[in-house]
Amino acid sequence: MLNLYLLAAEAAPAAEPVSSKNPIVPELNELIYSILAFVVLLVLFKKFGFQPVKKAMEARTERIRKDLDEAENAKSEAESILEEYRKQLADAKSESNRIIDEARQQAEKVKADITESANKEVADLKAKATEDIESARNAAIASLQSSVASMAIELAEKVVEKNLDRETNQRLIDSFIDKVGS
Amino acid sequence: MADDRTAAYAAALFEVAQGEQDLARVEDELFTVANRVRTNDALREALTDQSLPVDLRQGIVEDLMGGRASATTTNLVSMIVGAGRAKDLPAIIEGFLEKSAGSRSETLAEVTSAVPLDGDQQKRLADALSKRVGHKVSLKVTVDPAIKGGLIAQVGDTIIDGSVRNRLEQLKTQLQESR
Numbered sequence: 378m379l380n381l382y383l384l385a386a387e388a389a390p391a392a393e394p395v396s397s398k399n400p401i402v403p404e405l406n407e408l409i410y411s412i413l414a415f416v417v418l419l420v421l422f423k424k425f426g427f428q429p430v431k432k433a434m435e436a437r438t439e440r441i442r443k444d445l446d447e448a449e450n451a452k453s454e455a456e457s458i459l460e461e462y463r464k465q466l467a468d469a470k471s472e473s474n475r476i477i478d479e480a481r482q483q484a485e486k487v488k489a490d491i492t493e494s495a496n497k498e499v500a501d502l503k504a505k506a507t508e509d510i511e512s513a514r515n516a517a518i519a520s521l522q523s524s525v526a527s528m529a530i531e532l533a534e535k536v537v538e539k540n541l542d543r544e545t546n547q548r549l550i551d552s553f554i555d556k557v558g559s
Numbered sequence: 560m561a562d563d564r565t566a567a568y569a570a571a572l573f574e575v576a577q578g579e580q581d582l583a584r585v586e587d588e589l590f591t592v593a594n595r596v597r598t599n600d601a602l603r604e605a606l607t608d609q610s611l612p613v614d615l616r617q618g619i620v621e622d623l624m625g626g627r628a629s630a631t632t633t634n635l636v637s638m639i640v641g642a643g644r645a646k647d648l649p650a651i652i653e654g655f656l657e658k659s660a661g662s663r664s665e666t667l668a669e670v671t672s673a674v675p676l677d678g679d680q681q682k683r684l685a686d687a688l689s690k691r692v693g694h695k696v697s698l699k700v701t702v703d704p705a706i707k708g709g710l711i712a713q714v715g716d717t718i719i720d721g722s723v724r725n726r727l728e729q730l731k732t733q734l735q736e737s738r
Binding site: 519522523525526527529530533534537538541543545546547549550551552553554555556557558 | 672673674676680683684686687688690691707708709710712719721723727730731734735
């Protein structure tokens with residue numbers, strides 16, 4: 378390796394005398410131009426480029442915040458709607474229970490009414506039947522009594538006509554006169 | 560209750576009859592006529608039939624009563640029939656009898672008997688009724704076998720029914736009501 382370096386050094390033309398300048402440090406003028414160019418660019422950027430970037434950043438920030446707010450609102454709204462749905466569901470369940478209870482009570486009442494009505498109708502029919510039977514019985518008895526009475530009277534009339542001679546009639550007349558005058 | 564027209568006819572009859580010698584006979588005859596008209600439907604219809612001429616209806620009266628009743632009675636009945644009041648004849652005669660009895664301070668007593676009453680019975684009955692109602696009565700007797708026996712007496716609004724028919728009716732009622 379050392380040999381190689383030596384060969385290369387021998388083969389190379391005589392180099393120029395080594396400069397004392399640092400190759401890393403730029404020339405002064407170059408440095409000044411660079412600084413001036415940087416300042417100019419910085420001023421130009423600050424004047425024309427910084428505000429739009431800032432506005433764009435702010436707009437983006439604002440949009441993100443708005444989106445976050447909207448998302449929060451949507452979430453709240455969704456929760457509210459969910460709560461409302463739950464409440465409505467509970468109300469519907471309560472209402473359905475109430476309707477079922479009411480229907481059950483109504484059915485019980487209808488059942489009781491029908492039973493009572495039927496019982497009353499049966500009692501009425503029974504009472505009417507009893508009344509009809511009693512009425513028919515009374516009518517039959519009255520008819521029989523009337524017939525018996527008529528027959529008895531007819532017989533009595535015949536007996537009276539047969540036995541009511543002039544003498545008996547005179548006694549009746551005398552009896553009437555005595556009774557009226559007494 | 561007689562209406563004014565009936566009362567007027569009764570008063571007219573009384574005015575004519577009281578001039579007669581035998582008022583009692585006229586009363587009896589008119590009472591008999593009233594009973595006949597009341598109980599005989601054919602006679603009542605003939606006398607009240609407005610389609611028959613008045614002369615014919617008066618002729619019926621004269622045919623039936625002529626020779627049997629006094630001329631006064633016949634004329635009075637004929638007058639009422641001729642006036643078209645035959646249907647009111649019983650009421651007019653009853654009014655006349657009440658008026659006539661009233662003129663003697665008596666009350667008309669209408670008696671129905673199944674058989675004719677003799678003089679003694681009529682006198683005793685008149686006395687008994689007079690005692691019962693508290694003043695003298697004028698007795699008018701109708702014979703009606705339909706009452707079967709006994710007597711019915713009516714003095715004013717008071718009716719005393721001692722007929723066999725009434726007793727049989729009462730018996731019938733009792734039999735029907737008894738259970």
